[in-house]
Amino acid sequence: MKKEETVKILDEVLEFSKSKGLFDCGIIVVGLSGGPDSVALFHILKGLRNCFDISCDIYALHCNHHLRPGVCDEEAKLVSDLCKENHVELKILDFDCKGFAELNHISEETAGRVLRYEAFEQYAKALEKATGKTVRIAIAHHKDDVSETMMMNLFRGSGLEGLVNPKPVNGRIIRPLLCLKKSELVDYLDILGVSYAIDQTNLTTEGTRNTWRNDIFPKIAESYGDPTVPLTRTYKLLSDDLDFINSSAAEAYCKGRKLISGYPVLAVSEVTGIHKAMKSRVIRSLWLETFGDLIDFEESNLNDCFGLIDNGAGGEVLLDMPFGRKAYRFGDIFAFGTEDGVKELACKIAEDKGFLVAGGPVSLEISLPEDGETEVKIPNSAYILKTRIIENACELEYNNHSWFCPIEALAEGKITLGNSAGTGSALRMKRAGSNGSKELNRLMTDLKIPESARAQILFVKKDGDILWLPGFGHGLGFTNAVSLDKYIASGQDGAGSGTFVRIALERQ
Known part of the structure; x- marks a missing residue:
C-alpha cells in the first residue's frame, strides 16, 4: 500500500460512514483494545478529525479483562501511550472476567463481551451527561469479521439477523470499518509506522472463530479464492x-x-x-x-x-x-x-384499572380527627391519608380517591386502612345497594387483577368487611353525589345526621 492509498482508506471509510449516518454525533468513543483493528480505527478517525472531515470529538475506552497475565497490562500501556501521543482522553476499566463467567455460568468470551458493552453504555451515558453531546461507540469490526460471523451463525442455525451481523449501526454502537478487509488495515498501519499488540491466541485454531479464520477459510480460498468477496456480496443482499x-x-x-x-x-x-x-x-x-x-x-x-x-x-x-x-x-x-x-x-x-397499591404491608388505624382534619403518610406507598370532618353538605368535594363515611362508623369501632400483604386474612366486600357479599380474592379474580398485585391493593376495612375499595366501590357511606342520594334514600344509620368524615388518599 502506497502513501496515497492511506488517503483512499480515509475517503472510503468517510463515504461508507456518511452513507450510514455513523458520524451524526458529538463524541465518538473508540473501543481500543490495542490490537491492529482498533488501533487502525483510532488512527483513521483521528485522521478524519484532523482533516476536518468529521467534527466529532474523539475519546477512547480500554477494557482490561485480565485473562492473559502480564500481556493484558502490556496492552493497557500501549493504549495509554498511544492516546497520550495523540492527545486523546482515555478511560481504562479493569474486569474480573473469569469470575464473572463462573458466577453467571457463561464462557469467558461471552463474559468479556457482556462486560465490555455494559462499560461502553455506562461511559457513553456519563459523557453525555457531562458534555451534553450525543455519544456513539466505535467498534473495529471489518469485512473479515462479517464473513466469520456469518459462517459461524449459519452453522448454528441462525436466521437472517445472525447472518446480517455485525451491522454498521446498532443503537449507539457504530462500525465504520465494515467497508475494509483486515489486510487493508494492517497495511495502513505499516505505512504509518504504528505499533500495535498481537494477541497470540488469535493465531491458533482454538475456539470456533479461530477455526474458521485460520483453518477453514484458508482451505476454501485454495479452491474458490478469497471467501470474504462472495460473503460480503451475500451480506449486502440479505441486508436489503x-x-x-x-x-x-x-x-x-x-x-x-x-x-x-x-x-x-x-x-x-x-x-x-x-x-x-x-x-x-x-x-x-x-x-x-x-x-x-x-x-x-x-x-x-x-x-x-x-x-x-x-x-x-x-x-x-x-x-x-x-x-x-x-x-x-x-x-x-x-x-x-x-x-x-x-x-x-x-x-x-x-x-x-383504578386501584391504589402499596409496596408492602399497610395497617393504619383511622380515628376521628381531633382538630377537624389530619394528614398521615401511608407506609410503603406514595400516598397520604387525609381525614376531615364534614358538617356542611355544601363542603362536599368529590374525586376518585375519596370516601365519605358516617361519623358514627368511626365512633363505634376500629376502622383500618390497609392491604392484605402478609396477613393472609379472608376479607369480604358487600357493595352498597348489593344483596350479597363476595370474598375479596374472588372479587379480584372477577375484576381481572393479577394475583401477585392483589395483596398490595389498599382498602378500608372494619373487622372482616371492606367498607371502601378505591377504584371499585364502597359498602357504606358514599363517594359522589349519585351515591349520596342513594345513601340518604337507603335510610341507613347515620344517613340523616349530616355529619361525615371525608377519607381521602392523595399521592405525595
Whole structure:
C-alpha cells in the first residue's frame, strides 16, 4: 500500500460512514483494545478529525479483562501511550472476567463481551451527561469479521439477523470499518509506522472463530479464492431483505405495543395471528426495548415466548429467561422484566384499572380527627391519608380517591386502612345497594387483577368487611353525589345526621 492509498482508506471509510449516518454525533468513543483493528480505527478517525472531515470529538475506552497475565497490562500501556501521543482522553476499566463467567455460568468470551458493552453504555451515558453531546461507540469490526460471523451463525442455525451481523449501526454502537478487509488495515498501519499488540491466541485454531479464520477459510480460498468477496456480496443482499422485513415488523410492533404506566407490553390479541417471522421480531423488539440489548436471547427462549403467547393463560404465568429475566403473561398482556420488574408491572396493571397499591404491608388505624382534619403518610406507598370532618353538605368535594363515611362508623369501632400483604386474612366486600357479599380474592379474580398485585391493593376495612375499595366501590357511606342520594334514600344509620368524615388518599 502506497502513501496515497492511506488517503483512499480515509475517503472510503468517510463515504461508507456518511452513507450510514455513523458520524451524526458529538463524541465518538473508540473501543481500543490495542490490537491492529482498533488501533487502525483510532488512527483513521483521528485522521478524519484532523482533516476536518468529521467534527466529532474523539475519546477512547480500554477494557482490561485480565485473562492473559502480564500481556493484558502490556496492552493497557500501549493504549495509554498511544492516546497520550495523540492527545486523546482515555478511560481504562479493569474486569474480573473469569469470575464473572463462573458466577453467571457463561464462557469467558461471552463474559468479556457482556462486560465490555455494559462499560461502553455506562461511559457513553456519563459523557453525555457531562458534555451534553450525543455519544456513539466505535467498534473495529471489518469485512473479515462479517464473513466469520456469518459462517459461524449459519452453522448454528441462525436466521437472517445472525447472518446480517455485525451491522454498521446498532443503537449507539457504530462500525465504520465494515467497508475494509483486515489486510487493508494492517497495511495502513505499516505505512504509518504504528505499533500495535498481537494477541497470540488469535493465531491458533482454538475456539470456533479461530477455526474458521485460520483453518477453514484458508482451505476454501485454495479452491474458490478469497471467501470474504462472495460473503460480503451475500451480506449486502440479505441486508436489503432484512431491512424490508424489519420495516414491516416495526409496523406490527407499533400496532401491538402499548404502555402501562410507562411499562412497555404487547397486547396478545394483536400479535397472536401474525406470521411467525413477524411475531419473532415483534417479541425481540419488546425484549430490546425492555432491556436495551439482545444478548443471549436465543431460539429456545423465543419458542418459549411463542408458547406463552399462543397457548393462552388463565392467570399469571412466568417463564425463566437469560440472566434471571422473566417472560410474563397475564390475560391479554405479554411482557418481559426482572423478577421485581414483573411484580411492579402487576401492580401497574392494577393501578391502570383504578386501584391504589402499596409496596408492602399497610395497617393504619383511622380515628376521628381531633382538630377537624389530619394528614398521615401511608407506609410503603406514595400516598397520604387525609381525614376531615364534614358538617356542611355544601363542603362536599368529590374525586376518585375519596370516601365519605358516617361519623358514627368511626365512633363505634376500629376502622383500618390497609392491604392484605402478609396477613393472609379472608376479607369480604358487600357493595352498597348489593344483596350479597363476595370474598375479596374472588372479587379480584372477577375484576381481572393479577394475583401477585392483589395483596398490595389498599382498602378500608372494619373487622372482616371492606367498607371502601378505591377504584371499585364502597359498602357504606358514599363517594359522589349519585351515591349520596342513594345513601340518604337507603335510610341507613347515620344517613340523616349530616355529619361525615371525608377519607381521602392523595399521592405525595
